Amino acid sequence: MRRIDHPGPAAAERYVAVPGMAVPIRYVLQPNLTVDKAVAACMREVGCIGGIMEFRGGRCEPFRYVMPAASSDPRYVAWYSETYEPVGSVDVTRACAIIGVRDGKTFLHCHGVWDTAEGQRMGHMLAPLSRVAEPIEVTGIGFRDATFEAMPDTETNFTLFEPVCRVEVDSSKTDARVLLAKVRPNQDISLSIEEICLRHGIARAQIYGIGSLNGVRFVDGTRVASHATEVLIRAGNFESENRQGRARLTIDVVDMDGEISSGEITRGDNPVCVTFELVIEEAIVETPVAAFISRL
Structure with missing residues (x-):
């Protein structure tokens, strides 16, 4: 996978995720x-x-x-x-x-x-x-208890959003969890989302966010060569089964020449360039009994 070398020391943790109500x-x-x-x-x-x-x-x-x-x-x-x-x-x-x-x-x-x-x-x-x-x-x-706070980032030399909790969250009081997350450079965005969801015990989720990728590879074989891009997740979801997870992301992206491309990206071949900020919303899995009751 493509790699870009930033001027500062790389943080040991390659993503941050905090819960929010x-x-x-x-x-x-x-x-x-x-x-x-x-x-x-x-x-x-x-x-x-x-x-x-x-x-x-x-x-x-x-x-x-x-x-x-x-x-x-x-x-x-x-x-x-x-x-x-x-x-x-x-x-x-x-x-x-x-x-x-x-x-x-x-x-x-x-x-x-x-x-x-x-x-x-x-x-x-x-x-x-x-x-x-x-x-x-x-x-x-x-979110009333968490936010993204702009902080100096020593790895990239940018001031970037970092997810932070302002109030301790009691996840037992909510039916679904929502995570504020940030993925650091050189990490595949799809695999990172999968790891975040699995680590937090999320089986299904909707994915929202923006960031930058070091070039883009789409599932239809088309490519964006630009090492610096601006990306918008147009539609994103995560699903897991038997402790295996898969994220599917459809994005809009603009390169350094102003050319816009759209489509579903390839899992495992789309590394973050500078940063990627995410909101991961857990989707409640409805049981057959609950589905029946809701129709009554």
Whole structure:
């Protein structure tokens, strides 16, 4: 599998996963606010300090974003492109925002696909520079006891989200568990999800998240060669049987040339480039008796 050498010492633990008590979110982001402030208002209203939010349409103006790029600075293996400033309104076709805390304030890490006057584009939304132009309905999962906190990362030299518990979680009080997770560089994203789920005793789960991969290999044989990419999990799930697990991920990805690719990725051949942030939502396995009772 492909490998990329970061300038700093590699952490011994190649992923981090912490539990959180989930709060379902359905909210309308209000216009005339920047995206980060609109999301922060949502989090205050639902009483959450971290989470994940999905966009399925919604108009923003102005809108600013960047794409992955090579780095001329030896302290980093990759960097960001110039800031793109599309003319007029932009429709956020689909996007995923990991919501956490940086310098004591709500902070977003958001990847998505959007329609501009020049065509469809993908990248990393600059939420403080993008403004909600009309009410946007969003859905997600919030956490009152855990969050993603921006911290300096000695391996990559970036400031990256790290899952942290703010309150001790009693998982016995919840029907399903939700994990906030981060996978570090050079780990296959599918195999890492499988290991996280199996280690936490999760048999089935829905997978949400964003990150970067060092090139991409799809099950249909197509490839993305770029060592730096921006990735959005479009659909993800995990299932286990007889202590064996398998993750299936369908993603959108943009490379350093701005080319967008989509599809199901190959298990075991898609290593993380810089970081990958995940929310893993356990799916309750319904028994035949419970299914019968629910239909009564």
